[in-house]
Amino acid sequence: MCRWLAYSGTPIRLEDLLYRPRYSLIDQSQHSREGVETTNGDGVGVGWYPVDAAGEPALFRAVGPAWSDVNLRELAHATSSPLFLAHIRASTGTPVQQSNCHPFRFQNWLWVHNGSIREFARLKRDLVLAVDPELYPSMAGSTDSEVMFHLAITYGLRDRPVAAVERMAGLIESVAHRHGVPDPLQMTVGTTDGDRIWTFRYSSEGRSRSLYFSTDMTALRALHPELDTLRRLSEETRLIVSEPLGEMEGAWQPVPESSYGIIQQGDDELGRFAPAGP
Template sequence: MCRWLAYSGTPIRLDELLYRPRHSLIDQSLHARLGVETTNGDGFGVGWYVADSMAEPALYRGTGPAWSDANLREIARSTTSPLFLAHVRASTGTPVQQTNCHPFRFQNWLWVHNGSIRDFALLKRDLVLAVDPELYPAMTGSTDSEVMFHLAVTYGLRDRPIAAVQRTAGLIESVGRAHGVPDPLQMTVATTDGDRIWCFRYSSEGRSRSLFYSTGISALRTLHPDREMLRGLSEETRLVVSEPLGELAGAWQPVPESSYGVIQKGDDELSRFEPSMP
C-alpha cells in the first residue's frame, strides 16, 4: 500500500534517512520488503518543521515516483530538521494527483497513513458527512487517508490525539458494519503537531501492516560502540518506520498489534489502542 517514516530528535538532513541508509525510504519506494506492493511509485511527500518551532510545517509533495524526483533529492540534501514525516504512496484506487499525496497538513499538524478503508466508495458519503463542516473546505483530495485525518481533527486531534483517532476508528468500523463491510479498517498512522509524534497500528481484522520503532540511542551505543553515526544523536532521537531502514542488529523493535505510541521529550509511551464510538 504505502511506506512511511517519522523522525524526531537531533536535527539532521532529510537525506540521512530518505536516501543514505541501505534500505532507505527511497529504496523502499522501489523495493519494499514487507509491504503489500513491492513498488510504491504513485507519488510521495515530506513535511518538516524548523528547529524550535511549532509553526505550520513545510510540505513538498509530488505525483511521480520518489526515486526519480530531482527536486526531492535537492531538498533532502540541503534541509535540516528535528522532526519530519515522509511517505511514498501506492494508490488503493484513488487518482495519482498531488492533493492525494501524503503528508496531509492542517495548521501545524501533519498526518501520514498506510492502509485503507475497505469499500471506501461505499462508505465515503457517511464518513465525509461526519467531518466538521468548517473543515470540509480543507479537504482537497479524494483519499480515505485524508478523510480519516479530517475526522480525527473533527473529534479533537488538536486537544486529545489518542481519543480522536480512537473515535475515528470507531466511526469507520460502525459505518462499515452498517453497510455490511467486513473488517473495514487497516491502518498504520503517524501524526504530529511539531512537538510530539503519535503513531498507531491497528486493523479490524487484527493483522495490521508492519510498523517498527528504533531502539533507544544509549542501548544502541552499547551494542555498537564503533558506530560513528550514533555519537552525535541525542537520547531523545527516535524513528518509527513501516519497515527497517537497515539491518543493524538490535536497532528495530516491532510495534505490537493494536497499539499506539507517543514520541515526546522524556519517556515515550506505548499502550494498547482500542476504537471507541464518537
C-alpha cells in the same frame, strides 16, 4: 499500500534517512520488503519543521515516483530538520494527483497513513458527513487517508490525540457494519503537532501492516559502540518506520498489534489502542 517514516531528535539532513540507509525510504519505493506491493511509485511527500522556526511545517508533495524526483533529492540534501514525516504512495484506487499525496497538513499538524478503508467508495458519503463542516473546505483530495485525518481533527486530535483516533476508527467500523462491509479498517498512522509524534497500528482483522520503532539511543550505543554516528544523536532521538532502514542487530522493535505510541521529551509511551463507539 504505502511506506512512511517519522523522525524526531537531533537535526539531520532529510537525505540522511530518505537516501543514505541501505533500505532507505527511496529504496523502498522500488524494493519494499514488507509492503503489500514491492513498488510504491504513485507519489511522494515530506513535511518538516524547520530548525529554530515555529508555526506550520513546510510541505513538499509530488505525483511522480520518489526514485526519479530530482527536486526531492535537491531538497533533501539542502534541508535539515529536528522533526519530519516522509511518505511514498501506492494508490489503493484514488487518483494519482498532488492533493492525494501525503503528508496531509492542517495548521501545525501533519498526518501520514499506510492502509485503507475497505470499500471506501460505499462508505465515503457517511464518513465525510461526519467531518466538522468548518473543516470540510480544507479537504482538497479524494483519499480515505485525508478523510481519516479530518475525522480525527473533528473528534479532538488537537487536544486528545489518542482518544480522537480511537473515535475515528470506531466510526469507520460502525459505518462499515451498517453497510455490511467486513474488516473495514487497515492502518498504520503517524501524526505530529511539531512537538510530539503519535503513531498507531491497528486493523479490524487483527493483522496490521508492519511498523517499527528504533531502540533508544542509550541501548543502541551499548549494542554498537563501534558506530561513531550514534554518538552525534541525542538521547531523545527516535525513528518510526514502516520497515527497517537496515539490518543493524537490536536497532528495530516491532510496534505491537493494536497499539499506539507517543514520542516525546522524557519517557515515551506505548499503550493499547481500541476503537471507541460513536
